[in-house]
Amino acid sequence: MEGVSREELKEVLDLARAYAAGHDGISLAGRTVCLAFFEASTRTAVSFELAARRAGADVVSISEKGSAIQKGESLIDTVLTLDALGADAIVIRHPSAGAARLATHYTNAAIVNAGDGCGQHPTQALLDLYVLSASLGGFDELEGRKVAIVGDILHSRVARSVIPAFLAAGLEVALVAPDTLLPQEAGASWGLPILPSVDDALDWGADVLYALRLQKERMTGAHVPSVAEYARYYGVANRHLKSGVLAMHPGPVNRGVEISGDVVLSDSSLIPGQVASGVAVRSAVLALATGAAQKTAA
Amino acid sequence: MGVPNDLVIRGAHVLDPSSGLDGVADVRLSDGRIAEVGKNLQSTRHLDADGLHLLPGFVDVHAHWRTPGREDEETIETGSAAAAAGGFTGVVMMPNTDPVVDRPVVVSGLVRRVERESRVRAYVSAALHEGLKGERLTEMRLLKEAGAFCVSDDGLGTQSAGVLRNGMLYAKSAGLPVILHCEDHTLATGVVHDGVAAALAGVPGSPSSAEDVATAAALVLASESGARVHITHVSTALSAALVGFFKGRGNVTADTTPHHLTLTDALVGTLEGLYRVNPPLRPDEDRIGVGKALRDGILDFVATDHAPHASEEKELPLEEAAPGFLGHETAFSVLYTELVQSGKLSLSRLVEAMAGAPGRWVMDGAYGISPGAPADLALVDLSEAWTVRAEALISRSSNSPYLGRRLKGRVVGTVVGGDLVYDAMGVKFGARA
Numbered sequence: 080m081e082g083v084s085r086e087e088l089k090e091v092l093d094l095a096r097a098y099a100a101g102h103d104g105i106s107l108a109g110r111t112v113c114l115a116f117f118e119a120s121t122r123t124a125v126s127f128e129l130a131a132r133r134a135g136a137d138v139v140s141i142s143e144k145g146s147a148i149q150k151g152e153s154l155i156d157t158v159l160t161l162d163a164l165g166a167d168a169i170v171i172r173h174p175s176a177g178a179a180r181l182a183t184h185y186t187n188a189a190i191v192n193a194g195d196g197c198g199q200h201p202t203q204a205l206l207d208l209y210v211l212s213a214s215l216g217g218f219d220e221l222e223g224r225k226v227a228i229v230g231d232i233l234h235s236r237v238a239r240s241v242i243p244a245f246l247a248a249g250l251e252v253a254l255v256a257p258d259t260l261l262p263q264e265a266g267a268s269w270g271l272p273i274l275p276s277v278d279d280a281l282d283w284g285a286d287v288l289y290a291l292r293l294q295k296e297r298m299t300g301a302h303v304p305s306v307a308e309y310a311r312y313y314g315v316a317n318r319h320l321k322s323g324v325l326a327m328h329p330g331p332v333n334r335g336v337e338i339s340g341d342v343v344l345s346d347s348s349l350i351p352g353q354v355a356s357g358v359a360v361r362s363a364v365l366a367l368a369t370g371a372a373q374k375t376a377a
Numbered sequence: 378m379g380v381p382n383d384l385v386i387r388g389a390h391v392l393d394p395s396s397g398l399d400g401v402a403d404v405r406l407s408d409g410r411i412a413e414v415g416k417n418l419q420s421t422r423h424l425d426a427d428g429l430h431l432l433p434g435f436v437d438v439h440a441h442w443r444t445p446g447r448e449d450e451e452t453i454e455t456g457s458a459a460a461a462a463g464g465f466t467g468v469v470m471m472p473n474t475d476p477v478v479d480r481p482v483v484v485s486g487l488v489r490r491v492e493r494e495s496r497v498r499a500y501v502s503a504a505l506h507e508g509l510k511g512e513r514l515t516e517m518r519l520l521k522e523a524g525a526f527c528v529s530d531d532g533l534g535t536q537s538a539g540v541l542r543n544g545m546l547y548a549k550s551a552g553l554p555v556i557l558h559c560e561d562h563t564l565a566t567g568v569v570h571d572g573v574a575a576a577l578a579g580v581p582g583s584p585s586s587a588e589d590v591a592t593a594a595a596l597v598l599a600s601e602s603g604a605r606v607h608i609t610h611v612s613t614a615l616s617a618a619l620v621g622f623f624k625g626r627g628n629v630t631a632d633t634t635p636h637h638l639t640l641t642d643a644l645v646g647t648l649e650g651l652y653r654v655n656p657p658l659r660p661d662e663d664r665i666g667v668g669k670a671l672r673d674g675i676l677d678f679v680a681t682d683h684a685p686h687a688s689e690e691k692e693l694p695l696e697e698a699a700p701g702f703l704g705h706e707t708a709f710s711v712l713y714t715e716l717v718q719s720g721k722l723s724l725s726r727l728v729e730a731m732a733g734a735p736g737r738w739v740m741d742g743a744y745g746i747s748p749g750a751p752a753d754l755a756l757v758d759l760s761e762a763w764t765v766r767a768e769a770l771i772s773r774s775s776n777s778p779y780l781g782r783r784l785k786g787r788v789v790g791t792v793v794g795g796d797l798v799y800d801a802m803g804v805k806f807g808a809r810a
Binding site: 257258259263275299300301302303304305307308311312 | 507518
């Protein structure tokens with residue numbers, strides 16, 4: 080998402096809105112979308128598959144289980160195979176950063192990054208902007224709003240996409256995390272304020288608390304001493320949402336760790352909407368990536 | 378004239394390098410703070426201190442008061458009384474107790490007890506890792522809320538650099554300083570320094586590298602993480618030089634102890650358990666190197682590592698004895714006698730290393746004999762000679778390596794927050810017109 084422009088974002092979201100509205104929009108009929116998932120995924124895989132099917136594309140899905148990927152076929156060989164079979168778009172999820180970019184060197188099909196290691200997860204950032212602008216009353220309403228991204232920035236591909244996307248959309252961004260969950264050069268990398276707790280984020284004036292998932296293996300004492308301490312300082316709780324502050328989370332949620340259970344389905348939560356809007360946003364991304372929809376923004 | 382409850386200490390030679398004081402003056406104390414330094418100050422209460430030196434109170438960032446768990450060896454009451462007798466007005470209590478101070482409830486319990494039982498300001502160090510094991514981080518932010526001043530796994534080194542780095546990073550986020558005992562346990566397999574004396578005596582030795590390797594790793598990680606790190610009990614010339622290299626490359630301070638400044642591994646030849654300590658006593662060249670580093674300000678503080686032990690843990694062969702020495706009651710006199718009187722260290726540098734520098738570190742700012750600073754003071758008679766005797770020690774234990782030593786210079790009064798908490802002068806505050 081680095082280098083994305085406001086106009087490009089707006090274009091994707093406008094097209095997504097057309098898909099969501101149900102009028103057929105731009106059809107992907109006759110085009111082949113291949114899903115190559117080198118890493119387990121539920122919501123992203125299902126979301127992309129529905130996005131492609133609803134837009135009328137033929138969908139081929141290969142995932143870890145029962146595929147050549149499981150037999151050890153390399154990223155490049157998989158891409159070459161799908162290319163030879165006539166894929167128009169290849170959607171890649173991979174455990175290493177840079178996998179999607181590498182794939183572009185081996186195919187003329189459009190490559191869509193569905194999450195690569197700790198690198199990027201661009202469609203997550205797009206659907207987050209989609210939901211947030213819908214909630215605030217339009218894309219232009221994002222300008223000047225404040226988002227605090229809370230939690231494991233260090234290991235998060237979501238953070239690495241959401242930060243530049245939010246900034247490009249005109250939002251102000253702060254990071255909330257202990258130093259054990261931040262890159263060594265977090266300050267120099269993004270030039271954003273780094274705050275010590277969710278309460279401090281509210282003092283900073285956050286309109287949105289964006290909680291990141293804390294992996295279970297990082298709760299056992301090396302990065303974070305205990306769930307109790309993490310939840311106390313870095314967990315989003317109902318008390319934080321009193322003054323109209325919104326809560327977001329890319330899922331899957333650890334209730335009671337980075338977000339309390341009563342927040343997830345509360346009126347202040349955009350989390351159900353985040354999942355729901357994934358399909359329309361990904362249809363738009365596929366339409367633009369395959370050239371079915373003409374890009375207008377530079 | 379004068380304000381009731383104010384106290385003027387009259388006629389002492391006031392020495393505080395951090396405030397630029399070095400001469401006879403009166404000091405007025407009011408509401409627990411220094412109110413005024415000058416000539417002919419008046420008050421309803423006064424203390425005549427002609428012939429004495431008035432110094433900022435000493436601060437010991439490393440002490441074991443054995444509470445909770447080994448109150449037979451020391452308590453907050455006896456430890457703080459011993460500290461006061463040594464001119465210490467502030468002490469950091471290490472967490473290697475039973476139970477270990479690694480949970481917020483233990484910290485808050487200690488904080489409450491300190492308020493009731495301590496004669497001096499006592500700061501609670503919580504553990505850096507659960508059980509001091511160097512594995513799981515402690516709940517440092519909750520520990521801080523409970524009243525912890527810093528974190529430390531003192532007594533043990535952290536064996537994994539990756540774990541130590543995360544500990545520093547998390548402590549930085551929690552706003553807590555880290556005190557590090559630097560020791561690589563894969564190298565520290567002996568009980569004394571691995572030198573000539575150990576070889577001749579046949580006692581298993583630990584090489585200097587056990588400390589130096591761990592110190593180097595800690596310094597590299599401290600400078601990279603930006604955490605506030607204090608390296609305690611530096612005992613080798615190389616570790617001191619490493620600290621010097623990293624000065625200005627991170628938020629790092631370091632201390633050494635009175636015993637590493639004055640004793641050597643020649644004592645291994647006695648084979649007496651009393652002389653076991655960790656880090657071990659080193660050869661003379663290390664003692665000299667560490668002393669020069671203290672003189673030059675590369676090592677910032679003196680800390681005693683006051684470590685009381687029951688006699689049944691010390692009256693043993695070296696290999697079986699518990700490591701550690703008493704420190705509070707003899708620190709100033711030992712260093713005045715051995716280093717200042719011999720011209721190796723100036724009195725003002727000693728005062729800065731025992732009081733000013735650690736005081737500012739602990740109090741996070743103003744400390745010393747200047748208006749507004751806490752009225753924490755030590756009164757010292759530099760002309761008095763005394764002999765260290767086990768039966769006269771205030772500590773509940775008597776494992777001092779200086780028993781029988783004749784020392785020059787003695788603490789005769791200690792003031793904490795304006796209150797006289799130790800008095801060897803028999804002061805009577807008379808109301809006086």
